[in-house]
Structures are given as structure tokens and as C-alpha cells.
Amino acid sequence: MITLKDYQExxxxxxxxxxxxxxxxxxxxVAFREVTRRFGEAAPYFPxxxxxxxxxxxxxxxxxxxxxxxxxxxxxxxxxAQRQFMRAERAVVLWLVPSNTILDQxxxxxxxxxxxxxxxxxxxxxxxxxxxxxxxxxxxxxxxxGQTVVIVSTIQSFRVEDTTGRRxxxxxxxxxxxxxxxPPDRLADLFPGADGKPKPSLVNALRLRRPIVIVDExxxxxxDLSFATLGNVxxxxxxxxxxxxxxxxxxxxxxxxxxxxxxxTAQMVxxxxxxxxRHPSQRDQLLAxxxxxRADLERLAVLEGQQTAEYIRPILLIQAERVDACEPLxxxxxxxxxxxxxxxxxxxxxxxxxxxxRDIASTKCPVRVIITVEKLREGWDCPFAYVLCSLKETWSAxxxxxIVGRILRxxxxxxxxxxxxxCAYAFSVSDSITAVLAELREALEHNGFTKAEAERIILSVxxxxxxxGVQPQTVTVGPAEIDPTVVQVQEPALxxxxxxxxxxxxxxIVVPLDREDLEKVQSCVTTPDAKARLAEAAExxxxxxxAFGGSGKPRKPSPYxxxxxxLVPLLxxxxxxxxxxxxSTFLLDxxxxxxxxxxxxxxxxxxLARPYGKVGVIDVGQKGDVQTTLLGDTGDADFVGxxxxxxxxxxxxxxxxxxxxxxxxxxxxxxxxxxxxxxxEFLRKVIRGLTAKYEIADIGTLALDRFRLRDEIAAxxxxxxxxxxxxSFQMLLHSDxxxxxxxERTINFKTMGYEPSRVYEGGFQFQKHYFGPKPGELTEKTAxxxxxxxxxxxxxxxxxxxxxxxxxxxxxxxxxxxxxTSKDWFYPDFLCxxxxxxxxxxxxxxxxxxxxxxxxxxxxxxxxxxxxxxGRCLFVMPTAGDFSTIRKMLDA
Numbered sequence: 001m002i003t004l005k006d007y008q009e010x011x012x013x014x015x016x017x018x019x020x021x022x023x024x025x026x027x028x029x030v031a032f033r034e035v036t037r038r039f040g041e042a043a044p045y046f047p048x049x050x051x052x053x054x055x056x057x058x059x060x061x062x063x064x065x066x067x068x069x070x071x072x073x074x075x076x077x078x079x080x081a082q083r084q085f086m087r088a089e090r091a092v093v094l095w096l097v098p099s100n101t102i103l104d105q106x107x108x109x110x111x112x113x114x115x116x117x118x119x120x121x122x123x124x125x126x127x128x129x130x131x132x133x134x135x136x137x138x139x140x141x142x143x144x145x146g147q148t149v150v151i152v153s154t155i156q157s158f159r160v161e162d163t164t165g166r167r168x169x170x171x172x173x174x175x176x177x178x179x180x181x182x183p184p185d186r187l188a189d190l191f192p193g194a195d196g197k198p199k200p201s202l203v204n205a206l207r208l209r210r211p212i213v214i215v216d217e218x219x220x221x222x223x224d225l226s227f228a229t230l231g232n233v234x235x236x237x238x239x240x241x242x243x244x245x246x247x248x249x250x251x252x253x254x255x256x257x258x259x260x261x262x263x264x265t266a267q268m269v270x271x272x273x274x275x276x277x278r279h280p281s282q283r284d285q286l287l288a289x290x291x292x293x294r295a296d297l298e299r300l301a302v303l304e305g306q307q308t309a310e311y312i313r314p315i316l317l318i319q320a321e322r323v324d325a326c327e328p329l330x331x332x333x334x335x336x337x338x339x340x341x342x343x344x345x346x347x348x349x350x351x352x353x354x355x356x357x358r359d360i361a362s363t364k365c366p367v368r369v370i371i372t373v374e375k376l377r378e379g380w381d382c383p384f385a386y387v388l389c390s391l392k393e394t395w396s397a398x399x400x401x402x403i404v405g406r407i408l409r410x411x412x413x414x415x416x417x418x419x420x421x422x423c424a425y426a427f428s429v430s431d432s433i434t435a436v437l438a439e440l441r442e443a444l445e446h447n448g449f450t451k452a453e454a455e456r457i458i459l460s461v462x463x464x465x466x467x468x469g470v471q472p473q474t475v476t477v478g479p480a481e482i483d484p485t486v487v488q489v490q491e492p493a494l495x496x497x498x499x500x501x502x503x504x505x506x507x508x509i510v511v512p513l514d515r516e517d518l519e520k521v522q523s524c525v526t527t528p529d530a531k532a533r534l535a536e537a538a539e540x541x542x543x544x545x546x547a548f549g550g551s552g553k554p555r556k557p558s559p560y561x562x563x564x565x566x567l568v569p570l571l572x573x574x575x576x577x578x579x580x581x582x583x584s585t586f587l588l589d590x591x592x593x594x595x596x597x598x599x600x601x602x603x604x605x606x607x608l609a610r611p612y613g614k615v616g617v618i619d620v621g622q623k624g625d626v627q628t629t630l631l632g633d634t635g636d637a638d639f640v641g642x643x644x645x646x647x648x649x650x651x652x653x654x655x656x657x658x659x660x661x662x663x664x665x666x667x668x669x670x671x672x673x674x675x676x677x678x679x680x681e682f683l684r685k686v687i688r689g690l691t692a693k694y695e696i697a698d699i700g701t702l703a704l705d706r707f708r709l710r711d712e713i714a715a716x717x718x719x720x721x722x723x724x725x726x727x728s729f730q731m732l733l734h735s736d737x738x739x740x741x742x743x744e745r746t747i748n749f750k751t752m753g754y755e756p757s758r759v760y761e762g763g764f765q766f767q768k769h770y771f772g773p774k775p776g777e778l779t780e781k782t783a784x785x786x787x788x789x790x791x792x793x794x795x796x797x798x799x800x801x802x803x804x805x806x807x808x809x810x811x812x813x814x815x816x817x818x819x820x821t822s823k824d825w826f827y828p829d830f831l832c833x834x835x836x837x838x839x840x841x842x843x844x845x846x847x848x849x850x851x852x853x854x855x856x857x858x859x860x861x862x863x864x865x866x867x868x869x870x871g872r873c874l875f876v877m878p879t880a881g882d883f884s885t886i887r888k889m890l891d892a
Contacts, residue, residue: 002072002116002120004072004076005069005266005268005413006266006813006814007068007258007262007263007265007266007755008068008069008072008073008266010256010812011062011064011073011256011258012073012076012077012080013812014035014038014255014256015060015062015077015080015239015255015256016080016084017031017034017035018031018032018035018058018060018255019031019058019080019081019084019085019237020084020085020711021034021035022058022085022640023084023085023087023640023644023711024711026056026638026639026640026641027056027640028045028047028056028057028058028059028060029045029047031058032045032060032253032255033045035255035256036255038811038812039256039257039757039758039777039811040777040778040779041779041782041783041788043253043254043783044783045253046250046251046253047059048227048238050227050228050230050231051228051231052228052230052231052232052233052234052235053227053230053231053235053238054639055639056638056639056640057235057236057237057238057639058085058236058237058238059237059238059240059253060238060239060240060253060254060255061239061240061241061242061245061252061253061254061255062077062239062240062241062242062254062255062256062258063242063243063244063245063252063254063256063257063258063448064241064242064243064258064448065243065258065259065260065263065269065447065448065449066243066269066405066408066409066447066448067263067268067269067405067408067409067410068243068258068263068268068448069268070216070241070242070243071106071109071117071216072116072117072120073241074095074214074216074239074241075110075117075120075121075124076120076123076124077124077214077239077241078091078093078095078121078124078125078148078150078212078214079121079123079124079125080124081212081236081237081239082124082125082148082212083668083707085236085237086210086212086236086237086643086644086647087644087647087707087708087710087711088647088650088651088707089126089651090125090126090127090145090146090147090148090149090650091125091148091149091209091211091212091236091647092144092148092149092151092206092209092210092211092212093125093148093149093150093151093211093212093213093214094151094153094206094211094212094213094214094233094235095110095150095151095152095153095214095216096153096154096155096213096214096215096216097152097153097154097216097217098154098216098217099154100154102216102217103132103152103153103154106152106216107130107131107132107152110128110130110150110152111130118130121150125148125150126147126148127146127147127148128147128148128149128150129143129146129147129148129149129150130150130152131149131150131151131152132151132152132153133151133152133153133154133157133168136149136151136153136202137167137168137172137174137202138174139174139175139202139205140174140177141177141178144178144205144209145650151211155215155226155229155230158203158229158230158232158233159229167202168201168202168203169191169201169202169203169232170201171193171199171200171201172200172201172202173200174200175200175201175202175204175205176200178200178204178205178208179197179198179199179200179204179205179208182198182208183646183649185645185646186208186646186649189207189208189234190204190207190208191203191204191207203232203233206233206234207232207233207234209650210234210235210236210643210646210647211233211234211235211236212235212236212237212239213230213233213235213237213238213239214239214241215238215239215240215241215242216241217241217242217243227250236643240252242448243446243447243448244445244446244447244448256757257757257758258448258757259450259755259756259757259758259759260449260450261754261755261756261757261776262755262756262757264755265753265755265815266413267410267413267414267415268409268410268413269408269409269410270386270407270408270409270410270422270423270424271408271422271423271424272423272424273404273407273408273423273424273425273426273440273444274423274424274425274426275425275426275427275428275436275440276289276290276425276426276427276428277427277428277429277430277436278427278428278429278430279429279430279431280393280429280430280431282429283391283429286389286391286427286428286429287318287389287391287427288337289427290316290318290387290389290425290427291316291333291337291339291369293387293425293427294314294315294316294368294369294386294387297314297386297387297420297421298313298314298368300418300420300421301313301314301421303418304416304417304418304421307417308416308417310411310412310414310416311361311363312384312411312416312421313365313367313368313384314368314384314386314387314421315360315367315368315369315370315382315384315385315386315387316368316369316370316386316387316388316389317369317370317372317385317387317388317389317403317406317407318369318370318371318372318389318390318391319372319373319388319389319390319391319392319403320371320372320373320391320392321373321391321392322373323348323349323350323373326346326348326351326371326372326373327346329371330344330346330371333369339368339369340366342366342367343366343367343368343369344367344368344369344370344371345357345367345369345370345371346370346371346372347370347371347372347380348371348372348373348374354370354380360382360384361382361383361384370385372403380406381406381409382406382409383409383410383411383412384411385406385407385409386407386421386424386425387407387424387425387426387427388403388404388406388407388424388425388426388427389426389427389428390403390426390427390428390429391429392429393429393430404426404440404443404444404447405443405447407424407425407426408424408447410422426440450758450759472508472509472510472511472541472561473508473509473537473538473540473541474506474507474508474509474537475506475507475508475509475530475533475534475537476504476505476506476507477505477507477525477527477530477533478505479505480526481505481525481526481527481529481530482502482505482507482524482525482526482530483523483524483525483526484502486523486524487500487502487524488502490520490521490523490524491524493520494517494520494521495556495557496510496556496557496561496562496564497509497510497511497513497517497554497556497557498510498513498517498520498521499562499563500521500524507521507524507525507534509521509534509537509538509541510541510557510561510562511541511554511555511556511557511561512538512541512542512552512553512554512555513538513541513542513554514554517554518534518535518538521534521538522534522535558769558770558771558772558773559770559804559805560749560750560754560770560771560772561772563750564750564805565748565750566748566749566750566770566805566807566831566833567743567746567747567748567839568746568747568748568749568817568831568839568841569741569742569743569745569746569839569869569872569873570582570741570745570746570747570817571739571740571741571819571820571861571864571865571868572739572740572741572742572745573586573738573739573740574738574739574740575738579740579742579744579745581745582739582819582820583820583825584725584820585673586728586732586820587724587725587728587729587732587820587822588673588721588724588725588728589728590724590728592724593678594671594674594678594679594681594682594717594720595677595678595681595682595685597682597720598720599682599685599686599689599716600689601686601689601690601712601713601716602712602716605708605709605712606694607690607694607696607701607702607705607708607709608694608696608701644707644708648704648705651704651706655700656699656700656702656703657699658684658687658699660703661687661699661702661703661706662680662683662684662687663680664703664706665683665706665709665710665713666679666680666683668706668710669710669713669714669717670714671717673721674717674721679717682717683713686713686716687699687702690702722822722823725822725823726822728822729821729822729857729860729861732864733860733864739864739868740868741865741868741869741870741872741873743872747817749770749771749807752815752816753815754771754776754807754810754815755776755810755813755815756775756776756777756808756810757776757777758776758777759774759775759776759777760773760774760775760776760778760780760808761774761780762780762781762791764780764791764795766794766798767798768797768798768803768804768805768806769798769805769806769807769808770805770806770807770833771807775794775807775808776808776810777808777810777811778790778791778794778808779791789844789846789881790829790844792881792883793829793830793842793844793878793883794806794808794830796883796886797830797832797842797886800832800886800887800890801835802834802835802836802890803832803833803834803835803840804832804833804834804835805832805833806830806831806832806833807830807831808829808830809827809828809829809830809831810827811827812825812827813827817831817841819858819861819862819865820861821854821857821858821860821861822857823854823857826843826857826858826861826862828841828842828843828862828875829842829843829844830842830843830844834890837872838871838872838873838874839869839872839873839874840873840874840875840876840886840889840890841862841865841866841873841874841875841876842875842876842877842878842886843858843862843875843876843877844877844878844879845858845877845878845879846879846880847879847880850877850879850880855877858877859875859877862875862877863875874889874890876889
């Protein structure tokens, strides 16, 4: 089973919260704004307008760059839609992919019981049957009633002009049983046949079941025609997965964005991308360098394997000039570079030798070089691809986008001990490095990286050198080549721009230097060779700065680049001479019994009244059969309510007992902090109360409403849990509680890493932000053009003389500073290292939120953190654009 990365957990948390909120509020726009507000300003929601796709149908997009694991996330997303939104035991999932090649690849993976995707799908959805669209044309009623059915298809297969599409809509006797005994309120949803009755067809079977639609690589399906096509199956919801969401005519509702920083921190991708260019007259030399680099990387991979037992065989992708040049190029590689023919494969339209490669990651596979022209076989994905060498002078946007994406994935999603195995490499024939870098940046943007990210992860390498090390550049000189006395004078004078270790001889250039600074660092060494190597390293740093999108001019290094410590003490719980970070388990460390709590549910919940748009009577007959009668339309039918009513019909007619229902609810409700015996007794009390209050004789009536009942009980348990936590939290605020702050338990941003989902894109140049002038997840202006108060707070902190440096603390990230409230983790907006060594935490609150319960909890824990620190920590919560409270605290 693949363990989800932190950022993947965050993606699924956002999607799950969106579905739960939509199911409760019946309004996806409210849910969307609520979830996106966590990452800054609430984003606008764009309802879909097409036949079959009502404005209240949930439609969201998850932006995940190439290499981020979209397919794995989609497996879990299907389960979240099924259980949290549709409130169903089983569902139909229509999984749309961009091509037949990817269709076969996806279907094979989802079918394979040993594949992590299949195991994730079963974990999320329960029993699953996976089939292609051709197989779905023979779908039986028993199959669709017995488990979740996943149909993998292309969107073209649902267009009437397509051959398969016509069969999807045509009358098909295999679907006669699907349209028998259709509930009266569903007849209008089905396409009629010649006799006026529902036509037995696959499309009608899908319309009845209201499929969950998963769209892979959604940017390929963003047209009015595609939306109209999706409307033909009456989906319950649409979830897009793409690296490049649509922004123009039909903008995607991006619920969650994954950044390059998050992927790199999670060890999913090879970054940075190092670039070497040669003039067209040096094409042969460029090819030789690429082949040599691949061989060097394989030697490093062998050493890596000896240390970690991980097998890696770096692969070189060569983009030939023309299709007819591929065979001669392979002959040349065999003849001049000592490669065997088995080690070189050609992948072009007429000759795709990769089809014969069963497992390219096998230790028995000899492939080390792949020659292509425009693009590799669609769906081909091999993390062993490390080096791209283009022998073409001009790249088409499609070609470079395709091929660059192939070299980004990191083998086994795990950082290697040797840093050179964590990078990707691109060699290009061109007389303009600027043009090549621009093309590569554009290609990375098409693979899901923002413009700012694309600029920051490409490093140019000067001609004549082929360094494999990572930035910043380090030059190591011998003991006789360095003058320790001069080092003692010059290193402080360089102001952190250069780090010098006289004992080891390591001289690290951090940022671009001016002539005076270069002379200072060169004066620390005694030989012409050492001085030349330092000049070369300084030039490489300057060019790297330009590749980052900067000017390459000398600048002051950020505190992080200087590797300055940024220590923030944690709020800890002292117990038996040990210190533990204060977290939620300590709030429920005292015994409490859920079974003794009030088990009544809110008066608004009535299991006999289905408060949905289309009103009907649903009952269970003496034989356990579900009986439905349509009473009429209230005129205010809502999409979500009607969907739940429709799913209710398919919820099953099994015999239910109280204990079976208790077991189901116990399994469905998260209560890891409550013993099973306690939860089971509470659930029995709930059921007994409902059956008595509403005079329910058959427990099957409650069982049919079990998903709504689950949500009501879960909310009631959470109320009791929060009450206990609140009481415990208040006790811990007393002066004699075991909460403490000590220098023994701290976090250090120098070693924690920084993984924002987006970076600041405004024009203001922050001078003191710890990680440089681009703070993460800071919004300068709202969608209406209004300057945000959080941005104004950041500006204020940046200008305070008492602030040495500060950081924008990222919410919901494991690398951030956090405090435990009675309900959840609290991540203060800003953390400052003051010039006197103290730490200041700042949580900005809008005026409308300042007096809320949430703000009260945050103030309480922030103040206890400060009070237990012995004066080393300060906490302040400014509001309404008034930052004078910060100044007063610092001046006190």
C-alpha cells in the first residue's frame, strides 16, 4: 500500500470537507468558499451551466503538477464523493481519461489486485468492479447493485458521433432489467424509447445511478461540447484532476493547489532542472556530454544501491531531429559510444520499441537510452528518466512539454543520499540560452508549475563545465591554499554572502557577488588555481540567479541562505520528567464516558421526513421491499436533496437489526479516542430514543436513512468531545497546570523546510522575510482589488526596527509552528525573531472574527505560550488594521 504524502492528505482533507459541507448545506458555492478561505481569500465559485449539469451540482478541480500522484488521489476522491457527498454504500464512477492508451493503462492498474491504485480504490469505496466502456455495454443489474462500479472511458465515447458513443445511447437488451420498476420521480430523467417508455441503454442506466465523474487531465476536456456530453449522464458531481486548470472561458473551480515546493519537500520530483546548451555547431559534443553524464549518474546510482539497496538505472531521452534520423543515431551510439543495441530503444509513431519492454524498472532490463522525436508513447511513465538531450534547434511547445514531464519524477518518491540523483538534466542545441530557458519554463508551466516556480527550479550551467552539485556553489581548496588569518577578517566583511570553513577548506558562495566581494573572497586563498575556481563558482551563482528569474546582480542573502537559526519554542506538556508537545490527546487524557452523555439528536432530524425537494413516501413493506410513492413537487427542489432521495432508492433492502446498524455506525464514525464499548452503548441509546420518539417498529426504516443518521450522530459525538476538551483546556490555562515552554523543545525553520502552496506575487519587496522576498500564501489584494489586512500586517512587521527577521507561518503544514486549542491546531500568521533574541507570534484577525469563540481560544493558548516562556516569547492578536498593539508590546 502506498503511504500518502502530507500534501496528498491535505488535498483529500480539502475535498472531504467540501463534500461534507455540500451535503449538509446543499450549496456547493458555500462549501467551496469555506474550504478555499483556509488558504487566503475565499475563491469565487463558477457554477456549471449545461443541460444535465445544474448550478448546484458540485464541480471542483484539484490542481496537482506532473509527478504529484493524481491517479492515487483520484482513487480516494471517488470514495469521498460516494460516502461523504452521495451518502451511499456503492456508486457508479465514470473515470474519464484523455486517450485510449491511458485508458488501457489506467484500467489495467485499477483491475490489478496487487496494484496500489486498486488497493486504494477498495479502501475508499469498498468492493469494486472495474471495466472499460466496451465491457460496460454488457453491465448487469446484479453487478451494479452489488458493488461500486468504475467505468474507465474517454469522453469521446459519450459523443453521439463516435462509434462507441452511438452504442452508449442505442437500445440494448442487456439494460432491460435496469429500467424495470423505475421510481415515478425518476421517469423524467430517462431518455424514452420509441414506445415512450425508458429506453434500455447504458446511458439510461448511468442516468439512474447519477455517476461520480472523475476527469483525469481535465484540461483536455474543457469545452462546451464536453460539458454538454457530461450532462448526458446526469452526474452527481465532477472532480477534475489536472496540472493546468482552465482560467479563461470556463474557469475551473480550483479547490486545492499543490505547489512545486510541496512536491519537492515530499520527495516526489527531481528538482532543480539543470540546463546545458551548445551552439548548433557543437551538436556532437553536446550528445557526448549527455551520454557521459548519464553514465556518471549510473555510477552514482550503483553507489546509492550499495548504501540503500535501491535499484536505479538512469535513462537518457534523446530528441532526434527527424524520424528518419533515429535509426542512424542508434547505429552511431552503438558504434562510437560503446552502447549495445539492446540498451537503445526507439519510440516514434511508426516504430515504438517501448511496447516490447515489459518492465523497464526491472534489474534485468537493459534500456539506458530512448530516442524519440516529438513525444514519447502516451502514458509512458518511468522515474528512471533523468536526462533529456534535444538535438533539434527548435522545440515545439507540445514536444518539450511532453518530454520535460518525463524526467521530473523521482524514483520511489524518496530523496537519494547523493544530491545529483535528486536533479533532472536537460541538454539543448541552441545559440541562445535565454530562449532555451524560456521554453523550459513554459514547459514546466504546462506541467502544472506556476511561472514563479518554473523560474526558480531551472539552473543554467555555463558552457565548458558540467557540475553536478547543488546550489549554492562550494569550492574546496587544500590546506596550503587557504589563509586562516585573512578568512577571520574577510568572512565577517562579506556579510553572509560567502561561508568559509578554514578547517575543511570549503568556501560556499551563496548569492551573486560584485567585484569587490569577489576580490575579498579570493584574497582568502593563495594560489591562482583556487582564485580562478572561485571566480568560476561566482559566475555560476550569478547565472543561476538569472535562471531563477532574478537579475543576477549582487544582493543581500536571506537569513535562510545565511543558514541563520530561527528557533521557536514549543508549548509542551511536562509529565514524569519528560516534555511532550502539547496536542489534543492531553485534552482528553482524563476519563470520560460517552455512554453517559445525552444521546438525543437535534429536533430538526426526523428519520421519517425526508426534507428534500421532490416529496414522496418511502416505506419498507412486510417482505422488506422498498415502497415509494410520489406525492408531488414542492417547487423548490434542490439538487443535493433530490440526489440523496434518488440514492435512497438504491440503498438496499437487507434485513437489519439494531446490532447490525450499531456496528455499521460504529465503523463509519471516526472515534479513535473513544473505546468501542462506550461508542456502541451511546449508539444504542440514540437508536432506542429514535424508535421510541417516532414509533418506529422496523429498524430497517432507520437503516435506510443510515448515512444521514451517521452525520447527525457524528456531529453529536463531536459536540460532547468538544465540551470535554473545552473543560480540560480551561483547566490547563490555570497557573499550576503542567504546560511549559523551554528551550529544550523548539522547532528551527533552518531545518524544517518551507513548502507554500503558492508564493507572494505582488510588487512589494520584503526585506526581512526569513526565506527571501516571496512569502508563502500571502495575498496582497482581494478579487475586488482591495489590499488585504494580512498583507498590511506583513508590511508593518517588515518595517519594524525591533524585528530581525520574520516568516509567514503556513497553515496545516507539518513544517510550521502550531499551538493546540480546544478544537484544533492553531497556526499563528507570522513569527518574528526580534533583535533582542525574543520570539513574537502574530495572529491577525479581521474585525468580524475578533470576538468569536475561535479567536478566544487562539488568544488563550497564545497567551499561555507567552506567559510560560519566562519572557522569551510574545503573542499579540491585532485587528481592524490597527497594528499599534504590536508596537506597544515591543516598546513595553
